[in-house]
Amino acid sequence: MTTPQREGTTPDGADTPLRLGTRGSALALAQSQRVANALTAATGRAVELVRIVTSGDTSAAPVQTLGVGVFVSALRDALSAGEIDFAVHSYKDLPTAPAPGLHIAAVPAREDPRDALISRGGLRLSELPPGARIGTGALRRIAQLHALGLQFEVVAIRGNIDTRISRVVGPHADLDAVVLARAGLSRLGRNGEIAETLDPMLMLPAPAQGALAVECRADDADLVDLLAVLDDPATRAVVAAERSLLATLEAGCSAPVGAYAEIAEGDDGDEIYLRGAVIAPDGGHDVRLSRTGRPADAVEIGKALAADLLDAGAAGLWTAGAAAAQPPNGTTPTASPRTAEAHVTGSTQ
Numbered sequence: 086m087t088t089p090q091r092e093g094t095t096p097d098g099a100d101t102p103l104r105l106g107t108r109g110s111a112l113a114l115a116q117s118q119r120v121a122n123a124l125t126a127a128t129g130r131a132v133e134l135v136r137i138v139t140s141g142d143t144s145a146a147p148v149q150t151l152g153v154g155v156f157v158s159a160l161r162d163a164l165s166a167g168e169i170d171f172a173v174h175s176y177k178d179l180p181t182a183p184a185p186g187l188h189i190a191a192v193p194a195r196e197d198p199r200d201a202l203i204s205r206g207g208l209r210l211s212e213l214p215p216g217a218r219i220g221t222g223a224l225r226r227i228a229q230l231h232a233l234g235l236q237f238e239v240v241a242i243r244g245n246i247d248t249r250i251s252r253v254v255g256p257h258a259d260l261d262a263v264v265l266a267r268a269g270l271s272r273l274g275r276n277g278e279i280a281e282t283l284d285p286m287l288m289l290p291a292p293a294q295g296a297l298a299v300e301c302r303a304d305d306a307d308l309v310d311l312l313a314v315l316d317d318p319a320t321r322a323v324v325a326a327e328r329s330l331l332a333t334l335e336a337g338c339s340a341p342v343g344a345y346a347e348i349a350e351g352d353d354g355d356e357i358y359l360r361g362a363v364i365a366p367d368g369g370h371d372v373r374l375s376r377t378g379r380p381a382d383a384v385e386i387g388k389a390l391a392a393d394l395l396d397a398g399a400a401g402l403w404t405a406g407a408a409a410a411q412p413p414n415g416t417t418p419t420a421s422p423r424t425a426e427a428h429v430t431g432s433t434q
């Protein structure tokens with residue numbers, strides 16, 4: 086089924102630029118342009134960027150109060166309405182619920198999924214003194230910073246990447262450091278400013294961090310086929326494992342959940358190694374577990390690891406902690422000692 090005005094349906098359709106809907110942020114423009122260039126290079130099709138304003142761009146409210154998918158819904162509406170032909174999302178910002186009528190036609194090769202520290206004077210995490218003020222908006226990062234037990238003061242911030250870096254560098258700096266996704270910095274050409282790339286042992290990334298999702302209408306068969314050229318099956322598999330873990334936990338993108346899958350060559354074929362973590366927002370307790378399996382079983386591995394985490398008491402960590410921590414609009418207290426009263430004793434394997 087096609088609509089009459091859709092690109093590519095007429096004999097001269099191959100000359101009509103495909104309309105790629107994008108947010109207007111520097112990051113969104115950079116990653117959309119990159120995908121547009123890759124598609125044109127691989128297929129010869131011209132692509133034009135169409136800017137879509139989302140409620141997440143115009144609101145100053147903390148992202149937790151805006152809800153998951155706020156950056157995504159305006160793009161998806163434009164896609165469903167036929168105003169654009171496809172969209173590029175930061176995969177970690179996509180809600181885990183499927184979008185009716187839409188299809189993720191490609192998951193390009195992932196960039197470095199780790200978090201990165203930008204700090205005044207280029208200090209590493211271990212060099213920052215007790216009481217150092219570290220900015221981040223994500224509950225997952227807040228929780229894992231507290232869990233280090235280094236007595237950092239974690240300051241809830243939001244805004245685009247440039248705004249967040251300006252809290253550390255430049256005339257209006259009021260923080261000692263910020264934690265950001267390395268992938269976003271590298272897409273903006275700013276990873277030269279990174280003081281330290283954080284080891285996933287300490288700071289497990291968000292599910293699907295560093296990956297992109299290229300989405301079009303499910304019934305746009307020609308475009309589904311065309312976009313498949315951008316797909317990287319290994320990235321698709323690791324992201325499927327991480328997001329299946331998140332979906333099974335029924336946690337949103339703002340939950341204190343980390344997940345990171347890697348593919349390694351095993352003795353008889355490739356293996357997925359999936360790590361998952363749920364951390365109480367005050368960092369006092371966490372559950373960290375892992376599983377391995379076949380890439381073809383990515384979704385089942387994620388489900389099974391989520392079940393393991395829940396069996397180990399993960400649910401109590403974020404429901405109990407979320408009420409206590411109150412992240413945005415201020416600071417969260419430094420971690421309570423690991424012996425503090427808690428509903429669950431997490432393992433820390």
Ligand SMILES: NCc1[nH]cc(CCC(=O)O)c1CC(=O)O
Pocket residue numbers: 175176177178264265266267268269270293294295296
């Ligand atoms: N939540 C915002 C967001 N969504 C995607 C990225 C860039 C990295 C990526 O694609 O995962 C960022 C910025 C950040 O977390 O620092």
